[in-house]
Amino acid sequence: MQSPFLFGRTVSADEFTNRSKEMQRLKDNFTNQVNTILISPRRWGKSSLVKKVAASLHGRQTKTVMIDMMGIRNEEGFYKALATATIKATSGKVEEWIAASKQFLKNLTPKISIGSDPLQDLDISFEWKLLEKNYQEILNLPEKIAVAKNLKIIVCLDEFQNLANFDEPELFQKRLRSEWQHHTHVCYCLYGSRQHMMTELFTKQSKAFYKFGEVIFLPKIQREEWVKYIVRQFLNTKKKISPQLANEIADTVKDHSYYVQQLSHLVWIKTERVATQKILEDATVDLLEQNALLYTRDTENLSTPQFNFLKALADGITKNFSSKDIIHRYELGTSANVLKIKKALVQKELIDDSGTTIEFLDPAYERWFQKNM
Numbered sequence: 001m002q003s004p005f006l007f008g009r010t011v012s013a014d015e016f017t018n019r020s021k022e023m024q025r026l027k028d029n030f031t032n033q034v035n036t037i038l039i040s041p042r043r044w045g046k047s048s049l050v051k052k053v054a055a056s057l058h059g060r061q062t063k064t065v066m067i068d069m070m071g072i073r074n075e076e077g078f079y080k081a082l083a084t085a086t087i088k089a090t091s092g093k094v095e096e097w098i099a100a101s102k103q104f105l106k107n108l109t110p111k112i113s114i115g116s117d118p119l120q121d122l123d124i125s126f127e128w129k130l131l132e133k134n135y136q137e138i139l140n141l142p143e144k145i146a147v148a149k150n151l152k153i154i155v156c157l158d159e160f161q162n163l164a165n166f167d168e169p170e171l172f173q174k175r176l177r178s179e180w181q182h183h184t185h186v187c188y189c190l191y192g193s194r195q196h197m198m199t200e201l202f203t204k205q206s207k208a209f210y211k212f213g214e215v216i217f218l219p220k221i222q223r224e225e226w227v228k229y230i231v232r233q234f235l236n237t238k239k240k241i242s243p244q245l246a247n248e249i250a251d252t253v254k255d256h257s258y259y260v261q262q263l264s265h266l267v268w269i270k271t272e273r274v275a276t277q278k279i280l281e282d283a284t285v286d287l288l289e290q291n292a293l294l295y296t297r298d299t300e301n302l303s304t305p306q307f308n309f310l311k312a313l314a315d316g317i318t319k320n321f322s323s324k325d326i327i328h329r330y331e332l333g334t335s336a337n338v339l340k341i342k343k344a345l346v347q348k349e350l351i352d353d354s355g356t357t358i359e360f361l362d363p364a365y366e367r368w369f370q371k372n373m
């Protein structure tokens with residue numbers, strides 16, 4: 001029987017649990033054309049959530065355009081992706097695609113090719129020279145199509161922070177903002193994992209996207225929900241786990257979405273009929289072993305003071321790192337140095353600094369570090 005737990009991919013149907021509050025909030029924003037920025041650490045469930053909400057709204061009057069910026073390397077690539085995805089999401093047939101490309105992208109004389117599966121492979125390309133001059137045409141494409149076809153369009157851009165790798169990220173952001181702020185039939189949802197980068201992009205006054213929309217920090221899925229979910233998935237596959245043990249699974253990985261699924265999966269595999277404490281212990285060892293390569297690499301890339309800082313964190317210290325005693329005990333240098341270390345570790349996405357307390361971002365790495373370092 002196939003495992004009822006899924007990780008490493010966006011979840012949508014049976015594996016998607018709860019998030020009803022967040023779903024409602026996103027839905028309300030999208031239907032009221034409120035641009036939304038969704039931020040969380042890696043693998044808490046942003047992509048799954050947006051995909052689910054977008055799919056539920058996609059229909060006759062509302063179209064959703066989904067773009068993952070992960071694989072997009074430059075501005076040109078972005079325009080191409082936006083044009084293709086928008087046209088695909090808003091026109092039904094191949095003939096319509098071609099007509100729409102010609103109608104709405106007049107100044108760009110797009111080259112259109114249709115692949116072997118005409119329902120899937122639409123490829124639109126442009127000459128960079130024309131694009132450079134008329135890029136606005138593509139940025140305004142969703143709005144133009146929405147008006148012409150009497151639609152509402154939701155454009156979702158995943159891994160948005162990836163634009164930092166473009167040649168001129170600041171200029172690019174200004175370009176987007178100055179066109180998109182006039183759109184009244186299109187709503188934008190921008191989300192991504194690099195927490196500090198995303199936060200900076202949208203909350204710093206000097207940035208082009210400052211106050212572009214509502215910023216939502218996605219919380220973790222609640223403990224009770226995980227317990228219900230784990231118990232149910234076991235039952236559905238004719239195995240059993242007690243609520244206490246399910247609680248312990250979630251507790252072991254601090255309710256981190258990806259790891260709850262991974263650890264549940266490992267427990268499920270080892271369970272013939274009824275899950276036990278011993279099985280959970282073995283599964284936890286497996287979990288750390290499976291990720292050990294990654295953790296070793298992250299640890300090797302630390303400077304000595306950074307390593308010492310994590311050591312303090314692993315020992316349970318969560319604040320006052322600049323106090324004399326802690327600086328001395330963990331050889332952190334000076335208090336100015338502590339600030340630098342913190343900043344570097346936040347940038348490496350290893351710790352989360354909430355302002356009052358500091359913690360490991362990755363609960364499994366924390367366990368591994370405690371055990372092995």
Ligand SMILES: Nc1ncnc2c1ncn2[C@@H]1O[C@H](COP(=O)(O)OP(=O)(O)OP(=O)(O)O)[C@@H](O)[C@H]1O
Nearest residue numbers: 007008009017042043044045046047048193257258
């Ligand atoms: N609502 C949910 N219910 C159950 N499991 C979930 C849920 N959301 C996420 N997960 C689990 O977490 C994993 C990561 O989810 P997802 O890819 O949506 O997160 P993300 O925040 O977009 O991650 P990344 O930072 O890698 O882009 C999923 O593969 C799944 O195992």
Ligand SMILES: [Mg+2]
Nearest residue numbers: 046047048158
């Ligand atoms: Mg994602």
